[in-house]
Amino acid sequence: MTLEVAFLFLQQGVASGLIIGSVYALLALAIVVIFKTSEVPNFSQGEMVMAAAYIALYLLVFRSLPLWIVMPATILLAFAGAALFRRLILNQVARANGSPVNLVIATLGLSYVLRGFVRQTGFGDTPRSFPPVIEPESILIGQASVTTLDLVILATAIIVMAAFFWMFKYTKIGRAMRAVGMNPKAAQLVGVDLTRIHMIVWGLSGAISAVAALLISPKVLMTADMGSIVTLGFAAAIVGGFTSLPGAVVGGFLIGIIENLVGLFVASRAIVLAPFLAIMLVLVIRPQGLFGGRVEIKKV
Amino acid sequence: MADYLLQVEDLTVKFGGLTAVNRFNIAVQRGTIHALIGPNGAGKSTTFNCISRFYQPTTGRILLDGVDVTNMPASRMAGLGVARTFQNLELFGELTVFENVMIGAHVHAGKTWGDALSACPASVVDHVERLLERTGLSAYRNACARNLDFGHQKLLELARALAIRPRLLLLDEPAAGLRNREIAALDALLTDLCNREGITILLVEHVMQLVMAISHKVTVLNFGTKIAEGTPEEVRNDSSVIEAYLGQEMINA
Amino acid sequence: MSDKAAAMLSRSEASPPARWTARSNVSPARIGLLALTTAVLIFLPFVVTGYVLYIANLLLVFVVLCLGLHLVIGETGQFALAHAAFYGIGIYTSGLAGNAFGWPFPMSMLLAGLIAGAVGVVIGAVALCMRDIYLALATFAFGEALQWVFLNWDKVTGGPNGLRISPARLGTLEILSDKQAYPVVAITTLLMLLLTILISRSRLGRSFRAVRESEVAAMAMGIPVRRAKVTAFGLSAFYAGVAGSMFATFSTYIHPDSLGFQTTILVLTMVVVGGLGSIAGAVGGAVVFGLISEFLRQTPSYQEIIYGLILIVFMMYAPRGLFAFIHDKAGRVFRG
Structure with missing residues (x-):
């Protein structure tokens, strides 16, 4: 490989990595915001993405609704669905007083139900493709080739993330979420309604998943198993420290870039392995992740 | 001196x-x-x-x-x-009172792999029973540690520490x-x-x-x-x- | 100490109420349960057909997998999620040893367990510095990476085409049917069950539970916490390796598809739904859940929906598992 080709690959890898990484960053954000406020790694995140994608597909193709209705409707439905799951199911699981892992198992249960349901409706039987939102045209940035669709994906993801961070930082509800993340009991004492915050957090996470679904669906083949893409969101979250929202974003972009560089420089079938090696490497070298807080000494 | x-x-x-x-x-x-x-x-x-x-x-x-x-x-x-107790109780909450004290006797239950898998020597069990009696916990022998009242939990920590001899x-x-x-x-x-x-x-x-x-x-x-x-x-x-x-x-x- | 002091120390002389009493160690009910299990295992091949025996073999493999996960999660409280990877190591070790050397199956079974256990100790030594979610994710990543190796190391594992394995043998005896494999599988399961009971009742098991309940207190009692965790993880990998080898005795073909996270999660849910922390729960969970998924196999989508609903409903209303649930309800009936 000449230096010139390597440089070309590098540019292409970084460009493609940033684009797909922006979707991973969204997914990681959706995972981390739930984990931060309720200590539950949501194993149904992938199926939430998948379900949102199929809702959009159904509305767009089978109901022939225009895109400007489909998008907000999908996001709203995902918000409501996730919030209701938290309120109706997880609240009861938390009250039932078992092991903390029970919440995780319940999210796994949801993932099975959603996948089974999509298969049952018949949509999930054959791979489908989502109609392109805009006609993709190729553009060159430096020497990297990207499409207009790619740029729309990147821009949307960045806007959504910015909106999310703004909300988290400056609104009353965002402050309440941060308080719950730091100390749920204390937050409750100063008048934060935990149940309500948990619902909103789940709803938001669902909405972000729906955005990610809308962005990624035109680029992939849709099946009932497409939720496995969230594995990369998990990888991004871990690399970023799992409790850090900025970490999740940086992790998302990193995983996207690593994946693409490995694909270009090593071998395309090593792509699948790259994120897992990244996870293991990060956890062994810096167990709290790149942005995770310092490990505290337990007071005895 | x-x-x-x-x-x-x-x-x-x-x-x-x-x-x-x-x-x-x-x-x-x-x-x-x-x-x-x-x-x-x-x-x-x-x-x-x-x-x-x-x-x-x-x-x-x-x-x-x-x-x-x-x-x-x-x-x-x-x-x-050297045995210690904890300021904020650190009991094995889901385990029985008896088992808590038995774990205290861990260092006296042998060192080899065979010891690790075999039942505890009778002398160790006897010692544990005596400690329970001495701290007045015998009646709660099979109770879960976390269900005891505070005073008994403190005693259990002490009994567990004493099991280390x-x-x-x-x-x-x-x-x-x-x-x-x-x-x-x-x-x-x-x-x-x-x-x-x-x-x-x-x-x-x-x-x-x-x-x-x-x-x-x-x-x-x-x-x-x-x-x-x-x-x-x-x-x-x-x-x-x-x-x-x-x-x-x-x-x- | 004076009697007076003793009297003062215990707040009440009355014995504690029944609900306080945790399950005792040797109860007639438990011995009965074990005897019943053994009896069912012995008489099963005389009353059922080959297909049912195939299912029975598969369920027993899951029982051993669950027992292994029970040791590391139920007893030691460490959420390690790489069980399917060790299961895979067991299957491939056993299959490859059979193909290459034609070893008698007890030997390849032991080898499968030991190799899986050794890999478990190495991975555990690194991963078990981490706690909770980080441990879960690190072991998850290891599991996924290993599945990738199974899928891509074509020369050894056959990759996505799978690997044909020669029948397990012992001397001149060759295992060619599920019925012939059944005694091997059943006896191995019983041995592993007895080993689990032995561990649970021993000093080793107590040190595992101590680590689960409080790491600092365990340390103060002289238990090397890290070593206890690695031992539990290594043992659980050993179980998974043996389970893999059991699977190899009645299979002719290995495919890496079933050696990923889905299988780990299946085993985890069996253990949790059965009742985290109890051996009966691990065994019962494996059998009940294994049967359910077998019954539902014909209709994959319904299987997933029902399976998911079972998980959710259990977590909502029977959070301590099937057996605790039955125990509570039965207790309520008897008490009136």
């Missing part, structure tokens, strides 16, 4: 920029009850956790029976005959939260352990009623440094100690 079981020399502990304990010395005579007291935040628990090897001191030495244990892992202290017993606020009647009973039990079985006891305590009644020697810490040491009588009348406490508990005691 006094016979010291535990000597702490020049112990300094820093957390970041904060010096929790500063060049602290203490020597605990074999077969005595030695109390470590001081106002909140004086560095008592930090010292205590260094001795039981849960914290690593920044500088200084810890000698057990003349042997340097400063770099010993915490899990090896039990094998050396310690030479040195480190007690972190054993009387905190107990009622007067229970403190009196604890007083009797600790004195008995020291007098009859020769167990050396170092306790960190706020309850002066207990400290003054049973201790042979009292060391007072304030802001990480030793400000007084002596018999309960001497310490009670020490002006710097009274000042440190602003007369609160000392006058009542």
